[in-house]
Amino acid sequence: MDCYVYFKTPEEKSAAVIAEVALLQQRLHALCPELQQAGMALQRRPELKQGLITWMEIYHQVPDNFEALLRSALQHVDFPELxxxxxxxxxxxxxxVCA
Incomplete structure (x- = not known):
């Protein structure tokens, strides 16, 4: 199972978003080391809409308890401010899919 998390921020907060996602992913890796091997990524839409960037966090092969792990990790980052x-x-x- 893969998890995709999307949210929007003002363009001027891009550097802070990248830093906070890095901290979030470090925290998730500490809580669930197998995530690093499966893969985590951050993407953004190439275009702005009304000065906002849409971001996408991607987590591959997450465990069944990932939602709880993510909630726990989010307590250590400042996303609400961003x-x-x-x-x-x-x-x-x-x-x-069989051919």
């Missing part, structure tokens, strides 16, 4: 809109997490599972 966000324009609430964080949204969505989970997806791989589908095997």
């Amino acid at each position: 966000q324009y809109a609430e964080r949204h997490a969505e989970y997806f599972v791989d589908v095997v």
